[in-house]
Amino acid sequence: MLIVELLNLLSRMAHSRVHKDRGELRIHENLDELGTDLAEYIAELSETSVKERGVFAIAVSGGSLIGLMGYLCNFILKLCEAPYNKTVDWAKWYIFWADERVVAKTHADSNYKLAKDGLLSKVPVVPSHVNSINDSVSAEEAADDYEFHIRQLVKSRTINVSDISDCPKFDLILLGMGPDGHVASLFPNHPVLDEKAEWVTFITDSPKPPPERITFTLPVINSASNVALVVTGESKAEAVHLAIDDVGSDCLSLPARLVQPTKGKLVWFLDKPAASTLEGSQFSE
């Protein structure tokens, strides 16, 4: 069965619903299906972006998301072969991190290392297009340095710019979510949730180790053309419910609930355990 037919079958098997104001939900039976759907989603966005802008500027997070991107690697490499010969123009990919731990890039805790080992070392991206942090300075300096670097790439339009906020408009920002509803390194009730001026900020008290991190701020996340939240496992079910369902005012400050792209498209990639406590009322098929 041609991979394209297989993917169409899989995508029909995925339960796709549109929430009235929390984006599209794609609920999958298992990680294989979710990973393949995510790979197809990213490949399609990259093809569209390269056609429209000549580049694909993608920012990724860390955690289990990177493991799922392994599917991306296998899926896309298959599509690059005959008879599909799909055009994934890796040379036009520019890769960034939505958040990064302030550790050496060779450290096991580094999101850069995670992505390099899991994906980047297996696909023909241009090394100079991989934009990792300066790991030899303090968290504050690393955040300033990364923001300066992004500002330069916005000036050159490698990264698009939002016509509403003047923030960078990434073609895709890929986020995971913790069981507490954090996204990137934006944790519940943390002052950086209110940061509006900086594009990249830093924390030194992350409740999830390691403590020192840099992170995109919410204005940058919400200026993206596309945001994908990839959440799997039973342990995330309550946070998924609080982030998506109409749960009253006490959860409106949940970081994942504050991901509301101004003009961009939000898609949730969930497996069934993570979606197990979602209410069904607000969805259209």
Ligand SMILES: O=C(O)[C@H](O)[C@@H](O)[C@H](O)[C@H](O)COP(=O)(O)O
């Ligand atoms: O640096 C990090 O820790 C990640 O960027 C973080 O935001 C991650 O995406 C979530 O914690 C989910 O991680 P898991 O999917 O591994 O639970």
